[in-house]
Amino acid sequence: MKLPILLAAATLVGGVPQTALAAVSQGAASHDASEAASSTGSTNAPLFAAELERTQAFVEAMMGDGVVVPVPRDPGGGYTHEQHKRNFRAIYNAGQLFRITGDQKYRDYVREMLLAYADLYPTLGDHPAKANQYSGQIFWQVLNDAMWLVHAVQGYADIRDTLSDADRQRIDDDVFRRAAHFLSQESVATFDRIHTHATWATAGVGMTGYLLGAAAMVERALLGSDKSGQAGFLRQTELLFSPNGYYTEGPYYQRFALLPFLVFADAIERNEPERAIFEHRDGILLKALRTTVQLSYRGYFFPFNDAIRDKSLRTAELYEGVAIAYGQTRDPALLWIADFQGRTVLRDSGALVAQDLDAGLAQPFPFASLLLSDGPDGDQGAVAVLRQGSANAEGEPATVLIAKNSAQGMGHGHFDKLAWQLYDNGNEIVRDYGAARFLNIEAKRGGRYLPENETWAKSSVAHNTLVVDETSHFGGDADLADQFWPTQLHFSDAPGLQVTSAEIDSAYPGVSIRRTLLMPTLPGLEAPLVIDLVRASSDDAHQYDLPLHFSGHIMEYDFETRNNVAARPVLGNDNGYQHIWIDAEATLDEGKGALTWILDGRFYTYRFVSDGPLGVVLGESGANDPDFNLRREPMILLRAQRDGGRDGGASFASLLEAHGSYDGAAEQTLDSRSLVSDLDHQQIEGIDIIRVTLKSGPQFVIAVSHNSDPDTQHSVTLGGDVLAWTGFAAVIALPGGEN
């Protein structure tokens, strides 16, 4: 499908590059009847009508306040900051309303607003609240100036051809040329980065170039300030996403990056369709959008790395992204997302989404198990997502396991190599803290990242990962961490036994860590069963801590504890340990134990066994938190003191079992206690043998050869039985186990 050109107005005035003119005619020619009927990008479909109403309410309220363009003064969250944010949304939205309704008042408002900016802009220099070299002019950060331009240029496009020559010239020159010059030349360091901040900048400058017919501006945006192609928007699409469309900072920032990527791509497609931007790099931009959706559970993004946990698919970036992608693909699964969002945008593609949704064309989004490679060439580790279990009404499986075997992901990355998370029954069961930040809440350091983001949220012990000698991975050094990543050894989404396995030998000097997570389905047990195998190898003696951060209320555990009931001490002094209260401790000579908790009417048992004695800590986050900045969440930490030597290191095998139900309404409780009676683990010639015994009698072995070749045969003799299988792993029912 070809959409009418967003920036069509630009083509009516002088200096238009040939490519843009070509795009106009092509766009016009491709209109089919349904689009012709909505040439202003409008429709009466309910989703669109609601969006129109919502937008009108916002713009009318803004118009009621008059045009307010204050001299820049405040940092993020402050008055002038928030006012300029409101202004760019108002310019953007009022332009849309003028296009759709033809009502002059919207045009006049955009015109007056932009003339006020034309008065202001030539007076601007460094922002008074500038904090570093990345300062803006309207805002304290150049990023915000770029966001202003991306939005304002779209609103301007909707009214530009209605202006007098004098007004148009003033706004062109004193607002948009100045803004583009500031971003692409005065702030060239940002502009030429391979970074999402540069994506916002190049998008703003490029779209301004199309509108003003400034070919050089477009070229700088696409190819970098020196037009070499080593920087700029096209290069960003090549380097910022992995071949699977995964963005290295993680889902939270991937979402944020999508808006300028897709909005600018949309403009490129209209103005220079011969670039086939949406086919570029095997369709990476549309792939990135779908990958973003895959990185969510019940609409909420997996919160690993710096992430605000309440970010969901219901976010402005994705309203734009879904509409643009649907315009390109007509993929009915995107309508499903729009339906979940309950929102769309006031463009042709938004109208199309609303119409087709209203026509009942939506299909469930195909949430799937998948391995998302990291790094531009896909060789910097990966994020593995295992989905299993009965789907909910929207077709999304109940259980999702995430293995974070990806690269550090720059400054917003956490020190959590090989960490995992688990969702089940609508909830996050094995959790990731996300970022320590209350976005936009003034009382919490102006809404910025809190000190505890460094001291707790990024630390290794705050994650479900192995911690050696009470230090974070890479010594907590982000620059060092950026140079290394795990190796993904195996991945299988085979139903009945999904597997991910990865290892890293750079997180700690002289320590190699391998983690294999398996999701087998055992007869007699409810899905999901998770088997977690962690093996650390080292020639030196170390202390190995394996924390599990869970959600729920402790029901019982099967070991003796020393409880700190009347005075609560702290686990350590640094690297996140200072934030952990110790509720209880235990020493398990056999290295075995189990802990059961309840969450939302379902029970979960974490059962573990190590290759030697274990210490256990039942703890809670929130110590050394004088400003009440942290959430208080429970954890269990397994501690193994192990010698070094040829076979030095530690192994942990554990099993997470969801079981039973508690129904308060019916006063009915089922299987509140684990259905497993024993878990044991041995390594036989490099093969891991995990034996699970059910209380009802049957015994199963999960055998892991660690050999990815599907045809290699393996066998192990266990208590007289010969277990034989091919491939990486297998579930084997032991004979005679039945009672």
Added chain:
Amino acid sequence: MKLPILLAAATLVGGVPQTALAAVSQGAASHDASEAASSTGSTNAPLFAAELERTQAFVEAMMGDGVVVPVPRDPGGGYTHEQHKRNFRAIYNAGQLFRITGDQKYRDYVREMLLAYADLYPTLGDHPAKANQYSGQIFWQVLNDAMWLVHAVQGYADIRDTLSDADRQRIDDDVFRRAAHFLSQESVATFDRIHTHATWATAGVGMTGYLLGAAAMVERALLGSDKSGQAGFLRQTELLFSPNGYYTEGPYYQRFALLPFLVFADAIERNEPERAIFEHRDGILLKALRTTVQLSYRGYFFPFNDAIRDKSLRTAELYEGVAIAYGQTRDPALLWIADFQGRTVLRDSGALVAQDLDAGLAQPFPFASLLLSDGPDGDQGAVAVLRQGSANAEGEPATVLIAKNSAQGMGHGHFDKLAWQLYDNGNEIVRDYGAARFLNIEAKRGGRYLPENETWAKSSVAHNTLVVDETSHFGGDADLADQFWPTQLHFSDAPGLQVTSAEIDSAYPGVSIRRTLLMPTLPGLEAPLVIDLVRASSDDAHQYDLPLHFSGHIMEYDFETRNNVAARPVLGNDNGYQHIWIDAEATLDEGKGALTWILDGRFYTYRFVSDGPLGVVLGESGANDPDFNLRREPMILLRAQRDGGRDGGASFASLLEAHGSYDGAAEQTLDSRSLVSDLDHQQIEGIDIIRVTLKSGPQFVIAVSHNSDPDTQHSVTLGGDVLAWTGFAAVIALPGGEN
């Protein structure tokens, strides 16, 4: 409306009392066409069809297991206990299915099950797991035996006239006569109590009497074992509910009591309509049902006293109750509840509910502000419910304040005189802990009340009430507490300024406490504003603690604290104090402060002022809890050390302000900080003057005369201004406050 007789089958065999026969003919005569069409109590309406399907699934699964009637052995939660529970539901439901479908297999199943009980019953003596004198025969508690009978007799009624004489005689004699004899004669101590356990027993025995045509049995059920009317079902309807239909144990047990009350009343109405049971005591039973619904927020019951917090309107007791009450009243608001429940029952009244709901007859339930007196004569205190704010889609106001000025409510009562709770925006903001119990969860002491129910959940400091000298009200003595209650001084549901005021002088010797809660609407502030005035008077020196248990994450507070960040001590040794961790402490010489927290996208500020210096504790529940039985929830505790003497005592004036919003999706935060700049309080000649100053300038006085006469004029001179008003309280805008 007259429903077809549930126990109609009973009237076809010998020994039917005259009243029952009369009821049959009257019932039959009153059938209108729509009822005749559903003489089996059936309909195709969706709600009913779903119920039928659900019931069939349950009964078929039970039938698949065969008839399993084990010899009683286990206590609550154990195997034989749960099996007999399943059995009585299966008898009840299979009888219904036979009546509706006519399928013989259901009849055969009920017959076989009851014949198995006929084998078992004569062999029964004291239950092996008997714990006290209230032991049953099938179950460890007589209460459960009564529940068995209430259900089983209804299932039996549906098949009894299809049995051979021999079978009927055996089941009559060896099951039902024995069960009735056990409950009404062997367990006469329970049977003659004025207590809901007796309600279950009398309901079971009375319904058995109707079915077997045993007039004496019915008489004992209605009038007590000696037939004097001093005990029995009728007396229970007179003594267990207040004139407003409030049951003294609180909403959780009120719900539980409703089933036998309404089911037996329904049987009385059919068999002896001349008793006009539903008109008895001004319609107390239907009133009690509506009052139960009024004691809920978004479907969940207010959790005060012993209460499992996840109990909602979606509970079996209320499916029965709503259907029976709708059959009696055709009140369209009851359909609204049935719709919320998504459930009904397989009787004529359930069919009617389903049909009328399908026909769109439902109307929103009229949730309202109301004062519910406690005690059989309504003179033992009261529960005040203030509702305010914009209604949600279901017509329920957003803000609800509960003032618990009621009597102790027997053994399940908590020591929380004059306590309060607040709901807003869908959440419990100022909370009540409820019971310390994990119902039916074996690992938690077999699902029974936990030790922490006595040591924490019932204690005064666990509630939002005044605690004197670190002891609970009435010294924590339930027998003593049952003899006293607060006096409700004033109540007003006037829009714009709702008020409740009460006092008690018996909770602590020599201390009189008065609490006045007001809900004013102030221009410039969002609803709800809550003003809380607590005044304790005593001739002696005391320590006064005023805890507030809130839900949310602390954002900020405006006082200096000493924080326990690396070792966390406990607040006290006894009376609940041993369960409170101290996070931070403060000393406020001016006795003034404010604390802000966030919950679910909304901010709340608690602002307080006292008549002298205050200590402040920021704490959390969960200390001295070796079994992880407690939830960990935040609290703030204000502490006033005050001298005695003529004007001895302490006053606390506080203000709870809901403000602003946090929208993670839109990344928009509004008014995260309090809109109030100051709160002060003075008492002038017995009149309380609370002055609220907004940051935007305006000042308001909330003046409280404590004189309920609406026409009495009051005036006070404040800083040169004369404030004049009539009645108990007023909101007065001060002149010159605007900025």
